[in-house]
Amino acid sequence: MADPMETYGEMWQDLGMNLRAHCALLDAIPKMYQSAYLSQENRPEAMSYFDFVVSEIHGLRIKELMEHKEAGGKVVGTFCLYVPEEIIRALGAIDVGLCAGAEWGYNEVEKLLPRNTCALIKSFVGFKLDRVCPYVESADLVIGETTCDGKKKAYEILGEMAPVYIMELPQMKRPEDFTLWRSEIDRLVAQLEELTGRKLTLENLKAATREVNAKREALQRLNNARKAAVVPISGKDALLASQVAFYDDVPRFTEMVNEIADELEARIAAGQGVAPADAPRVLVTGSPMAIPNWKLHDIIEKAGAVVVAEEMCTGSRYFDTLTDETPETLEGMLDAIAQKYLGINCACFTPNEGRMDDVVRMAEEYGAQGVIHYALQFCTPYQMEAHGVEKASRKAGLPVLRIDTDYSMEDIGQLQTRVEAFVEMLGD
Numbered sequence: 001m002a003d004p005m006e007t008y009g010e011m012w013q014d015l016g017m018n019l020r021a022h023c024a025l026l027d028a029i030p031k032m033y034q035s036a037y038l039s040q041e042n043r044p045e046a047m048s049y050f051d052f053v054v055s056e057i058h059g060l061r062i063k064e065l066m067e068h069k070e071a072g073g074k075v076v077g078t079f080c081l082y083v084p085e086e087i088i089r090a091l092g093a094i095d096v097g098l099c100a101g102a103e104w105g106y107n108e109v110e111k112l113l114p115r116n117t118c119a120l121i122k123s124f125v126g127f128k129l130d131r132v133c134p135y136v137e138s139a140d141l142v143i144g145e146t147t148c149d150g151k152k153k154a155y156e157i158l159g160e161m162a163p164v165y166i167m168e169l170p171q172m173k174r175p176e177d178f179t180l181w182r183s184e185i186d187r188l189v190a191q192l193e194e195l196t197g198r199k200l201t202l203e204n205l206k207a208a209t210r211e212v213n214a215k216r217e218a219l220q221r222l223n224n225a226r227k228a229a230v231v232p233i234s235g236k237d238a239l240l241a242s243q244v245a246f247y248d249d250v251p252r253f254t255e256m257v258n259e260i261a262d263e264l265e266a267r268i269a270a271g272q273g274v275a276p277a278d279a280p281r282v283l284v285t286g287s288p289m290a291i292p293n294w295k296l297h298d299i300i301e302k303a304g305a306v307v308v309a310e311e312m313c314t315g316s317r318y319f320d321t322l323t324d325e326t327p328e329t330l331e332g333m334l335d336a337i338a339q340k341y342l343g344i345n346c347a348c349f350t351p352n353e354g355r356m357d358d359v360v361r362m363a364e365e366y367g368a369q370g371v372i373h374y375a376l377q378f379c380t381p382y383q384m385e386a387h388g389v390e391k392a393s394r395k396a397g398l399p400v401l402r403i404d405t406d407y408s409m410e411d412i413g414q415l416q417t418r419v420e421a422f423v424e425m426l427g428d
């Protein structure tokens with residue numbers, strides 16, 4: 001295989017990246033991927049596309065972004081599901097997810113942020129400080145949002161290093177909150193029209209919405225296959241598909257995920273599973289797992305269970321609902337987008353009963369025998385909301401294991417012991 005520095009070194013240098021630190025990051029990912037992914041037996045063959053995507057995560061995809069920029073296009077970075085990608089795409093820009101899933105540059109980060117900040121925030125600030133993420137370096141604009149307090153304040157710091165625009169997201173879902181959110185969508189449109197020099201129209205918004213909906217439909221197909229009695233794909237592989245959805249070219253991703261879904265449906269028909277038919281089935285819910293955070297899924301599946309669903313932003317919250325494509329006016333389409341996004345059940349909202357309902361409904365639909373609640377340490381919204389999830393799950397007869405962790409490997413042994421005991425109990 002060609003040396004990535006030879007192929008892409010000049011591009012990374014042009015982006016102003018810290019090449020030495022970036023090489024160390026690029027060295028770490030294949031080892032993690034080998035251990036979590038390539039060691040799996042009986043994987044769907046079509047997952048080889050994702051092996052390729054991960055191997056080129058800072059290479060080919062960044063080259064595509066650079067070509068888009070050279071042709072006059074813009075790249076927009078986002079951190080949260082609430083930022084409507086339909087609008088970004090409609091205006092000819094490419095959106096990329098910037099949430100980071102690896103521990104990086106913490107020594108420098110902890111000079112700026114309190115130590116007790118969640119790993120996701122520390123990670124994205126660390127990536128920016130150390131200049132190791134080509135996605136954030138290629139972004140013409142970063143769109144933040146007023147979700148949790150940590151993110152809000154971190155965006156102020158990020159704003160000293162990159163162009164940042166903030167959307168105000170209400171934290172309740174009353175009619176007056178919808179009105180505020182709808183006006184924020186209008187502000188976003190104006191901001192993006194200025195950035196791209198293009199005008200949002202009914203036609204370009206409908207076309208972009210169709211494309212993004214098709215991506216979500218492909219993910220729905222893939223995830224529906226996990227409901228089968230003999231599960232045809234590991235939770236790790238399904239999680240990877242959700243993670244890559246935030247980076248990849250939309251039509252290509254949709255096509256490849258549909259190919260995987262074809263293979264999964266054939267596997268189901270042939271009774272071919274990725275785990276034994278009696279493997280305990282687990283639903284994971286909680287904070288998002290940004291790439292390359294595969295830690296908990298890896299532990300669960302190496303303990304002999306199979307993860308059948310993720311109620312999280314790197315999971316069902318991303319693809320479960322579509323944006324209504326039927327309105328025949330631009331205003332109507334923007335209303336539909338505002339409605340779709342305000343329907344997401346993030347723990348930043350109060351009350352957030354919809355999330356408890358989703359966990360219980362999904363556990364039933366996917367045949368999960370137990371729920372693992374995952375929260376990043378110092379993530380107040382999800383750590384506190386674990387109480388409500390646990391209460392609702394137990395009421396529905398589902399055992400719950402609560403895991404609070406970060407991106408480090410220091411607690412692996414302790415997590416393995418707890419997960420193994422839980423999986424054993426589910427199997428009894």
Ligand code: SF4
Pocket residue numbers: 079080081082147148287288313344346347348
């Ligand atoms: S958990 Fe909430 S704040 Fe985080 S990405 Fe999801 S919707 Fe956004």
Ligand code: SF4
Pocket residue numbers: 118119120121147148149150151287288376378379380381382
């Ligand atoms: S994981 Fe929790 S604390 Fe961290 S950014 Fe997301 S909502 Fe905020």
